Amino acid sequence: MKDFGQMLQSADWKTEKHVPVIECPDQVKAGDLFSVKVTLGKEIAHPNTTEHHIRWISLYFHPENDKFAYQVGHFSFAAHGESADGANKGPVYTNHEVTASLKVGKPGVLYAVALCNIHGLWQSAKEISLA
Ligand SMILES: [Fe+2]
DSSP states (O other): OOOGGGGEEOOOTTTOTTSOEEEOOSEEOTTOOEEEEEESOSSSOOOOSSSSOEEEEEEEEEETTOSOOEEEEEEEOOOBSOOTTOTTOSSOBOOSEEEEEEOOSSOEEEEEEEEETTTEEEEEEEEEEEO
């Protein structure tokens, strides 16, 4: 049996369209709110069709020297052109982009995990230090 972590694929987001891109300050002040934007396909667009799309992105924070990671948010993208008229004929598509607002009390690492409905789970990470 595989360890769950072995199912999380990673790569350079500049060459692989499935890798979440985490955009936030490298350094923040403890207790101050800051924004974290997570997207996919910043360099190479990922499809958003009824047959092939990003279902969700989850964001976690792992504080330095902590045993546990904390879930910051889970963001579902539910509309991909489904319609009674058929696939890709619907009136609305949710784009796989989200901005979360958070504050931290310790330095640590943000982890984003995204699920493509046919290409599985993809991860990326970004370190955050304290000013
Ligand atoms: Fe995909």
